[in-house]
Each structure stands twice: as structure tokens, then as C-alpha cells.
Amino acid sequence: MAGLQIKQLAKSYGAMNILHGIDLEVRDGEFLVLIGPSGCGKSTLLRMIAGLEDISSGELWIGDRLSNGLPPQQRNISMVFQSYALFPHMSVRKNIGFGPKIRRESAAAIDAKVGKAAETLNLHDYLDRVPRQLSGGQRQRVAMGRTIVREPDLFLFDEPLSNLDAKLRVQMRTELKALHQQLKTTMVYVTHDQIEAMTMADRIVVMNAGRIEQAGSPLELYDKPVNKFVAGFLGSPAMTFIPGTLERGDGAPKVRTDNGTIIPVGDTTAASGQPVEIGIRPEHYRLAPDGNGFAYHVEVIEPTGSETHLFGTISGVAVRCVFRDRLAPEPGTQLSLTVDPAKVHVFDAKTGNRI
Amino acid sequence: MAGLQIKQLAKSYGAMNILHGIDLEVRDGEFLVLIGPSGCGKSTLLRMIAGLEDISSGELWIGDRLSNGLPPQQRNISMVFQSYALFPHMSVRKNIGFGPKIRRESAAAIDAKVGKAAETLNLHDYLDRVPRQLSGGQRQRVAMGRTIVREPDLFLFDEPLSNLDAKLRVQMRTELKALHQQLKTTMVYVTHDQIEAMTMADRIVVMNAGRIEQAGSPLELYDKPVNKFVAGFLGSPAMTFIPGTLERGDGAPKVRTDNGTIIPVGDTTAASGQPVEIGIRPEHYRLAPDGNGFAYHVEVIEPTGSETHLFGTISGVAVRCVFRDRLAPEPGTQLSLTVDPAKVHVFDAKTGNRI
């Protein structure tokens, strides 16, 4: 088991800079989730930790060992590849048992481990097939299996569940959490699934264009995103932003939008008259019980079963709202909404930083 | 443009039966979503429609043409592969422009189409890279791009968005919907994402182990799943089932669980005294305002930001509840819950069918 210390880690392909000096500490035993838009460098960072990609500059410490040049074999890391990287000539059994075999464990021990992993992953029926004969999700599960049979110092997962159905995914999530609880091994996990990130992570790191935007506990990120990027990236459907001007009149601060709509906001350091953007998560809108909220023009209604998604505008800005109840307003009607002022995020209109 | 008619379509690999006689009609212009657990045969069905997999038995009609033996080139179908299947030796530009090029469109026309697709997919910066130099999500977008530049009779998508981040996914979803609206081309879409399925589909087909379990509009499936499988598969987190016996006393039917907990249910054809299982979606539990609901023993609390997930038991059965509000009960406490009886699904304990 080992923590990670990453200091000013940078990566470039030729003239192209992919990572611009990442500073990050992963505590021993921590479950760290990396998220960020496609192409922001998550896989690259993971691959550098694994030793598969040269480090252009900076330092990588695994445990208390400077590991910049250490070959991957000597890092005792286990990784699920985004591309699966299954061995096409080996059966599922052999693929999963690859790690223990390399470590010259006894046949019986390997068998037992493979059996257990297959159980967890629902793969017992496929143990003797080769990857070519598997469906996409099955392949991904094999890749997962290859990883979890080992007891490495560090687990790396690159979107390990993206091809699984919701049910299996929930199940795998639980299994992984249990594995983490049991082994207490450090895990670094890349995902695009918000729920995965929020429920599994001890800490989430949000990356963007080769930089870390924010790192913190899931709720910290959700409740106090440091800037518009994090605020907009985390949470699905995403937060929408409405530009306006802060007004501090009598007591409670509020924001006046371009067409004069008034939305009360919570604590903020913004000065009166400062141009700001406020961010509100779709699920935080409530129907104003007495009709004296702000106006929302409904355009499209999309029921998802458990929720109803509304598309419309507030003060001419496109805003999506999500209601737990099944609403059925006609397109074109106007609703009156309120939001708990504590749940309204205020950002500097220029820098995009939380204020 | 063309609809599809699939009659008793079956597929086997050697002695292994993968699809057992699928009957399905896809209307011209329909947006059909296929969902089902990993390995149930979705990709196989798609590949058979595309003409990439031999049909073991049954009939496949595209438009009004029996197409069992038609080579893929002559079907005028466009498909996004689960494996992306990007041409590794071609730049992104060439990959996307492949279809129009094959159709001998003018260089200018190709350029324009590629430019437009790149715009939609946020790929303009990568047009001159080869797939090897792309991230997983970027690859998937290229695969998507290759498909949308064409105007085929039928689109097939095999989990086209699984590697994208939530934000991009929402955006792509909207684009795809718009594309569908605009072209009115039939689309068959495989996904694991519940929201995708619910929001995009005109009709959803739930498959399981090579069979169709139910086909219908999203809300139909959500509200009236024909059996436990569909009920459990659709919706995330999944519905949980509690066994009990139906009791019809005075008026409203209710179910008595093993430890005597009484849960009122809505309309059902079940006979009094019949052993049933009731299914309740996690998001349908409500705190009983007056405390006279049924008992829920809380074990684990998992806040996801917008919601709070509770794990606990009702009548000894593990049940997950999702609340929109941020609750913070201590583990070990007992809550009193109610559910709108109309939202309690009743299934035959033996067959699993809705009754």
C-alpha cells in the first residue's frame, strides 16, 4: 500500500502540452476519483502514474520512492485500461489469472482467485471463451477481473464501468467499495459517471485542459465549487448560469438579471453593483407555493420516469429544471419558481471564480 | 428512410443460441432504444440488422425489402460501433469524411460536412490527428462523426456516448435528438444510460438473454413494467422487491410482508391471499408526515449532492431509498415511510409477471 505524491508533473507530446504541472497528493488508502471533460488528460495522468508514459518534467513519488524512471513492472500497480487491453490469445480465465501467474502463485490459488473474481463479475459462464467471443460489457468486466485478483499497492481504473448496464454498474460499484474497504489500498479512479464519482470518492479531483481545477470531498465540490467550470461540470443535468448584477439593499443580497428578475442569493463576498453570474442546479428549483417567485417560461417537457425535465428560459437565458414530481405544464406556459438562497452560487462575471 | 420488420430472428454461434427468435417492428422515422443487461444480444441484433452477422433463421425486412442476404454496402445503413472501429491509418478528418468520399462527393462538400460534424462534436482541434493520438472520448466522438455526416436510411448506434463526460453527453444527446427531428430517419440506439434511454426514445425495447421482455414508450415501461425483470432493470437506482401476501380487506388492497408490515397497493388483479412481490422505486418513498407509515431501518447514508441515498431494510429486506432532500439520519435509526399506493407494483411471486 502506498500513497502518491505528484509534484509539478507535466507531459507534452512534441510541442503539444497535455498536462501543465499537476500537483496532487493521494493519501495512503484513499479512494480518489478523477473527473474532467473528454481529452483533459485523465488517462494520460493515470498512464504516467503507471509508468507507461514518460514524464516530461516534475516528480512522481509512489510511497516514499521517487518513481519517475521506474519501469511499470516494479511499481506493483494494477490498472484497468480504457481500451481494456485484453490478451486476445488467452481465455477469460487466463486473462484474469494473468497477474497471479506472473507472480508464480500456485495453480490452486490462481483458480480460487479467478473463481472468486468471476463470481463477483458474473463471468462464470464465460471463463473459457476468448475476448473475441465476448460482448463489450463482458470484455470490460474481464479487464476489471484482471485487476481485482491482485493485491497491488495501488489500483488505477480508467472508466472501468462505462460499458455496463445500470444495474450491473451499481452492483460493481458496491463490490469495488467493499474491496476498497477490505484492502484499504489506494485507488485512483477515472469516470464520467457523476453518481459513481459522488458515491465512491473520498476525494474528487476535477481536471480541465491539463490542469486541476479543484480537489475536495464530493459534497465540498458539489456545494462549493470554486469556479464556474467545476460548478457546471459536476452535477447532471448541469447547473445553468444567469448573468446579473448583485444588489445589497436591506439585508439579504440579491441578483437582478438583465430583464429585471430578482433572485435572492445567500452569503457572498460580491460587492453591490458587481456584475456576477449566478448558478443554480436544475434540481434546486421549486414551484413557488404562492406564485410570487420568479418567472420561468416553459418550452419543452421531458419526463424521465422518476423525474420531469423542463426546458425553458429565465430572463431570456436557457434554463433546465428538474422536478421530482411528474408535472405536465403545457409548453408556453409560465411557472413561478423559487430557490433556497443558500443554494444559489455566485460567480464573478469576469474570472468565473466563486465569490 | 425505412422502417424495419424483424420476424422470428434467431442467431446462434455453433450450439450456442444468442438470440431466440426476436419479433420487432421499427416504424419508419422512429427512435428506438435497445436496452438490456450486458451480453444479452443487443450488439448482435444491431450487427444482424447491419448485415454484418449472418442470420441463423428468421426474416429481416428493411423498408419493404427482405434483406436477409443483402450485403451491408447495399443497405444504406450507418452505424457507430461499440469498438469505435476507427481507421487507424487515417486522420480524424479522413475518418469522418470516409462515407462521403466513398460516395464520390466533391472535396468541398466533404470538407463542409466534416467541418460541421467536427463543430457539433467539438473535434475541430483534432482533425489532423490519427486515432492513436486521441483520448477515449475523442475516439468515440470521431466514430459518431463518421456516422452523422451521412444521410442513410437507418442509423444504428451501439453505446455511442458511453465514454463521454456527463456534460458532453447531454449535449450530444440534444444534438442527436435534433438530428433525428431534422432528418426523421429511423434510428436504433443501444445504451446503458437510463436517462439516455428515457429521454431519447420514442420506444424502448428491453432485452434479456436473447429475448425481448417488453417494448413500449419510456413511460409505459417505467410505469407499467410487465414483469420483475423490466421493473428491476429500468430505473436507477433499481426498484427493490419485497415479498408478501395480498390482502383484500375493506376496499383498498394491501400487502402484508413476512414480519407483518402492511403496505397499501393500488389496482391489481391479484387474489386475496396470493403470494406476491411488491416493487417500489427508491425515489417513490416519502417520509410519513405523521409517522404512521411503515418502518425503515437505516443502515448507510450516501449523499450524492443533489440526492441522498439511504440503505436499509423493510421487513428484513434490503431496500434503497432516494430522497431529494439532504437528510442526515443516524445509521441505526428507524424512519417511518409511505408510498403512494398507485406507485407500488405488484408481481406474481412465482412467475414474476405483473398482476
Next chain:
Amino acid sequence: MSKKLKRSILFWLFLSPIVVVILFPYAVMAISSLKSATEVLNPTWWPDELHWQNFPEMWRTSGIASALANSLYVSGLSTALTILVSIPAAYALSRYQFAGRNAFRQFLLISQMLSPIVLVIGLFRLVAGAGMIDSLNVLVIIYTAFNIAFCVWMLQSYFSTIPRDLEEAAWMEGASRTRTLFTVFLPLAVPAMVVTAIFTFINAWNEFVIALTMLRTEGSYTLPIRVFSLVAGRYTVDWHYVMAAAFVASVPVAILFAWLQRYLVRGLSIGAVK
């Protein structure tokens, strides 16, 4: 960077014994080709005097120029023809299941098994019967026939490693099988085609027995016949000329290698299954 340097040194150290052994005959060749007639018999490693004029003299007396042209013609053409014929066969073997598939593969192998030395009598009767002796084109066809087995086997093994879904994707985009073959499939098979091309070219370039039997006149002789006639059974052998000729004969091939080797390895770089 320094990692690469370290690796390079290590690899070259490892390669050096074999490289020395490989270069040894070349060194002998190069040095001998620069020695004078009197010195060429002495096993000295450095001649007293470099006889560069051996090369022009050899060029003039040995008629090697036209032989070079003939060899290039025959080798080039049979390489092209072999690849042309082998690709469809290899494609069929790797992408279709059909009765007789294995039989065909084994038949190809069997066609390689008769030693050309014996085969030549029968072949010659065939060609003479058709009245086509002394034709370079007949050589082209025979060489092609001889190389098919290797090429088909090699290409087929390689084709099988190219993921099928790439082709499928092209078909979906409306590309015909042939079009797919040329735009998607073959570009990915370049390394294998290079291997087979080199192989065929070299075989044709060096083949002796059949050329000797089929060809008649000075004007049609290929390089090996020319070079061998300098040694084979003469009462006196001008080793310095022989070595110069051998050296000249290997230059075009070495250039070919230099050009092709870069295409030899171009990893597919596609994920295993995704």
C-alpha cells in the same frame, strides 16, 4: 532520452557478434574488390594500393550492365505480380470459410517442396514445349509461381490480425469489398506486404538454376548468371572482379532494403478489442 541511449548501446552490444559475422564476407568482398590482381590472393586485410579501377574494368568486361537491367525487370515484375495474385488468395483464406480452405493452404506448401534442381527438368520441358525459352517474361511467371506459397501464407497470417470491425465499418459506410480492401485493409497490411515484396524480390534477384536453364542469349542473362560465370569452372578466376561484381550486384538490393525497412514495422496501435 538517456534511457534510449542506454538501450541503444545495449542493443548494439548484443547485435555486434552477429553483425560482425554478417559483415565478414562483405568485408572480404569489399577489400578484395579493391586489391590488385597480384595481391588478391594474399589474405591481407588492407591492400597496399586501392585499385578503384577494378570497378570500371569489371563493368566493361563482364556485361553486368544489361544483366542488372534484366534482373531489375524480372524481379520487379514478378514481385508485383506475386503480390497481385497473393492478396486475393490470402484475403479469401483469412476472411472466408469455405470447403477446401485447408487443403488449398497445404497444397501451396506442397508446391514448395520439390527442389528446384529437379523441378527444372520438367519445367524446362514445359516451357520448351510452349516454345517460350529465352524469355524474361517466362521467368517472371515461374518466379511468381514459386513465391506464391510464401506470400499467401504470410499475408494470411497477418490479415488475420487486422480487426474485422474496421472492414465492417467501411462496408457500413457503403464501401464495396474491393474498395474497402484498398482504402482500409491494405494500408494496414503494409508491413506484411513489404515482407512479401522483399522476399519475392530477393528470391527473383538471386535465382540461378531456372534462369540458367531458360535463358539462352547474352542479352537476356540475369545478374546471377553473369556473376557466377565469373567463378564457375573457369580455369582462372579474377577474384577482384568477382568481388567487385558481387558488390555492385548487392547495391540495388541494399538500397531497396534501406527504403523498405521503414515500412516494415508500423504497429497497428489499435486496442486489443476496443
Next chain:
Amino acid sequence: MQRASVPYFLILPSFLLAAAIILWPLKEIVSLSLHDVNRFGMLKDFIGLEHYRSLFANPDFIAATWRTLFWTAAVVIGTLIVSVPIALILNEDFYGRGIARILIMLPWAISLTMTAIVWRWALNGESGMLNSALRDLGIINTNIQWLAEASTAFPMQILIGILVSVPFTVTIFLGGLSSVPEDLYEAAATEGAGRWDQFRLITLPLLKPFINIAFVLNTIYVFNSFPIIWATTQGGPANSTDILVTYLYKTAFRMGRLGEAAAVSLIMFAILIIFTILYVRLAMREEKQ
């Protein structure tokens, strides 16, 4: 889905060509081997298996057969053992790789016979450059007469055989190696596989089809290979380095016993067929598993 005739259509040209060079000559050889034949291939009486009988009674032929098997095994196995590491190295990225590749392929650039002649010359006892080089290096102090007897000549011939088979084999392997996706090595490395394990568990199995090609074809070529032995010793002294092809050549073109030579070649053919069919069967069975 496809018209069943397509694959046959695709293999037709290659089939015809391959058949043309083998079937007609094969028929000729068979009939030669069963007849009394003059030295110019004119058939006389049908004598059945007489040629075969006399061959099997000939100790020189028997000795040559065993020697051929040894020669083939030594050269082919030696070649494979040398070629695999070379191909692996040449597949890596390092300074001078292009040059190294050209160097390794170089023995191919000159025809086998020419190479053999140069070697013969270099192996000459008194004026050979090998002896003079070894003497200069102080490795030997009296000249070794390499080709004077089989005990030194044959190993040298095997060495040359290996040397000239290496380019072909390495090239095949390079082609094969290029089809192994990089991420498999990455996956193996993170699972803790060292270079050796990666080689053993990933490279070797994925290279298997190419090793099979190299093995089978090298076997055929080496078994039938004529120039090296012919140019260096002509099978001498006293037939002690004769292999079946040199024996066949002498029988056919020196002694003019074409019938017997045809019989030799058919026996060689049979040996090869039996060998390859066994091998191909074996290899295919493994593939299926």
C-alpha cells in the same frame, strides 16, 4: 451471405500458377523414377521400384539422408533461436535501428551461391581471411583447414546456413511483431510481467503463426538448399558432407542417372510432406485450443 463461389474465384489465379509449376514436373519425375532412363531423360523400360531399392541399399544415400535431417534441424532451429531475439531488438526503438535492420538483412542482398563462394574463399586454409583474422587476433596460431574434413567443414556450413536464413526469418518476425498492439504490453507490464514474461506470455503466443511460417518454410528451404554445401565442399571430402540435394545433383548431372535422381527427389518430397503435414496438423490443433 456471400455467393459461395467468391473465395474460389479469389484463390483461382494463385492455384493455377502454383499447380502449373508443380503438377506437370511432378508427373515427369514420378515417371522418371519408375523407368529405366538414359542420362537425357528418355524413358526406357518400366522397372517399378528398382531405383528405390538400389538407393536404399546404398550406404552413401542412407548416410546423406541422416545428415540431411541433422543439417535441416541444426540450421532451422539455430536460425529460429538467433532470429527471435534479433527481431525483438529490431522492433524496439533505438538509435541506429534503421541501419541495424539493413545490416541484418544484408546477407540476403547477395545470392546464396555468391555468399557461399565468398565464404569458401574466406575459409581457405592458407590464403583465407578467416584464418588470417583469427591469427591476427591471437585466437589461433596455426591455420585451421576448415574445409579439409567434415568435422570442421560441416559446422561451418551449418553456421553459414544459419547466417543466410536469419534475414528471411527476422523479416517475417518483424512483420508479425508489428501486429501486436502496444497496449497489451502495457497491460502486462502493469500486471507485473517483466520483459521475459511479456515475451513468454504475450509476444511468443501472438507470434506463433509467424513462427510456424518461418519454421515450415525454413525447413523446406534448408532441406532443399543446395548452394552452401555445393560451393564449399561439393559434399566432399569422400561424401562426408553430402546432403540429399548435393547427392541428387551429382547423381543426376554428374553420373547422369536421372531415374535414380528422380527417386531421390521423390523420397525427399515424401519426407517433407510427412513432416509438414504432421507439423501443420499439430500447429492447427494448438491454434484451435
Next chain:
Amino acid sequence: DTVRVTIAEYSKGTGPYFEEAAKAFEAANPDTKIQIEVVPWDSLQQKLTTDISAGANADLSIIGTRWLLDYVKEGIIAPLDGNITPDFKARFIDTFLTPSVMDGKVYGLPIAASARAMYYNKDIFAKAGIDTPPATWADFKTSAEKIKALGTETYGFGLQGKEIETDVYFYYGLWANGGEIVKDGKSGLDSKAAIDTATLYKSFIDGGLTQPGVTSYSREDVQNLFKQGKVATVITAPFLSGQIKNEAPNLNYGVAPIPAGPDGGKGTYGVTDSIVLFENSKNKEAAWKFLDFLFTTEQRTKFDKIEGFLPVNAEEAKDPYFADNADLKVFTSLLPNARFAPVIPGWEDIAQTTSNAIQKIYLGQGEIEPTLKEAAAKINETLK
């Protein structure tokens, strides 16, 4: 019409000479075209075999006279007697024409002729204190021992033990000892003379009087050793002096008869190659005309000078180039004693068997007597 001529390549001069001759001939006979097809010597037999077997052979071809009987027996070669006039016949030195005569018919014309004599290195001999070349094998051995005593890694007897004519090198001793290759249809290899010769040669080898590793030295190789001054003697053909002139001009050498046996037995080896006309030729007349042209004195002289062969033509022999050449004089003086390969079927077979047996003895892999006896028995089989 076209006359095709297969030419064996003796040296780099061969092809050009024949091309030129063909041109000269065509100039004189405008309606005949001559097509020269040059083939390396080593591949000649193979080429002829394939050509003839497919009926695609040329009209004329050079072949080794020793193969002639095998060809004649198959009825492939046309006798030339119909064309040979007494005049034409008179052009030749008899010795060289006779080997091509079979059953009284002339089947070929000697295109190339040579004999063997002993070249010796005068400087080495002088250093070892030897004044004259050895006249007998006993002398020869003493001289070789003296040369060995110099300790300069030079050897008295350059002995050939590999490839073509290995057997011939053995015959020199055999003939000196009074033996015969074939006598009364039986091999002479098991005769006392043969055993003595083998014993003698072996004693040279064992005594370190020959270059080491004789079985790795072909005719070329031994000649090269001689040119380099590493062996003091070599028995070979006239063309060596031409090579020495080019490649080792400073070599001080002489030519002497091959040493005689204890009873004065002597023998040199005479060789001719013949040019023959094939029975299936469709242009026999034109072909003959070309032959006639080739055997004019002028053409012969030109050819023999280029190749270093002995004159086969009586007029030609008078040419000062031949008549005044000291080296050549030795060869011509030896001609009366020259022996040719016997006219027997399967000559190559016999030569091969003999070579093998001798190589075994040289290598010490077989007792002398049994090895020779065994070989003789095998040869007798062939002779039957």
C-alpha cells in the same frame, strides 16, 4: 538459318572470342546466323542434360571429350565423317583427334587441348639447395624433405585433394608406378601400383611435405598456393603460366616433366574438350561450315593464345608463340607419353568413386588397401 552454339566458358576471354568469330563467320556467310550461348563450365552438364531432354539443345556444343561415349551411346551426336575430308583431317595433331574417335567414326573435334606438367619454384628449390627439378618420385620426396627443413611454412608437394581432377592427381603417381586406370575392362585401383602410389602420397602428407589439409584444396587453390610461393611444386596445365604472368610476374618458376616411377614409368594427362554436332540439328550443313571456320589455323591460334591451351593444329604449332615458348615446349614434349581418360561408359562415376577413395586415404579415414579394393570393386560394377 541460325546455328546455335553452346559454349563452355573457360575464361573471361571465351565469350568475346566466340562472339567475334561468329561475326567474322557471318560476314563471310551472310545467310547464316550464329547464336552463341555461353554457359559456365560448372553448369554445362546440367544445362546440356535439360536442353537435350527437352529437345531444345543447340546445334553445336562443347563437351568434355571424356563424356563423349555416354552421348554417342544414346545416339545424340552426329558423326562428322561425311564432312571430314582428308585435307581437313590433316590439319590436326593426331594425338588430340583420336580421343574423339569411336568405332572408327569421328564424333567431335578437339576444341581445347592441354596436358599436365610439373611447375616448380626455382627460388625455393635454390634455397633448399636443389639444383634440378626431381626426375623421380624418390628424388621428389627427398627434395620435399629438404624444403620442409627450411621451416618457412613452404611445402614441397602441392597436392590437390578436392573437386574436379582430384583423381587425376592420383593417376600421375599411378602411371609412374606402371599402373593403369582400367586394364582389360577392370579397374586398376586395386593393383600394386595403385597401392604403392597411395602409400607414397600418404607418406608425403604424413611427413608434412604437402600443404596441410589437402582435401580442402581444389586445383585452383593449389595453383594459388604456388603463385604465392607457399608450395614449391604443382602439377597442372599450361594455362597456369599465363596466370602467373598476370598475377605473380615476379615468380621465378620452371616447368618440368612429371617425376618418373622406379621403373622409369612416366605419364602425363592429356585432356581435350570436343565440339560436337547434335543428331537432331536441322542445320547440319551450316553448322559444319562454322566448325570448318573455327578450325582454321588462324582461328585456332587466336583461341589457344587467349585461353592458354596447347595447339591441336599442326600448322598452328609452328606459330612462334607456341614454338618458341619454353614452358609450352615442355608440355608438347610430354605429349607422346600423354594418356587420355579411357573411353569407357560412366567415366564420371568412376572418377567420383576414385576421388572418394583417395580422399578417404588422404584423410586417414580408411586403410589404404581395403579402401582401394572396395573402390575397385565398385568401379568394376560400373564397368560391367
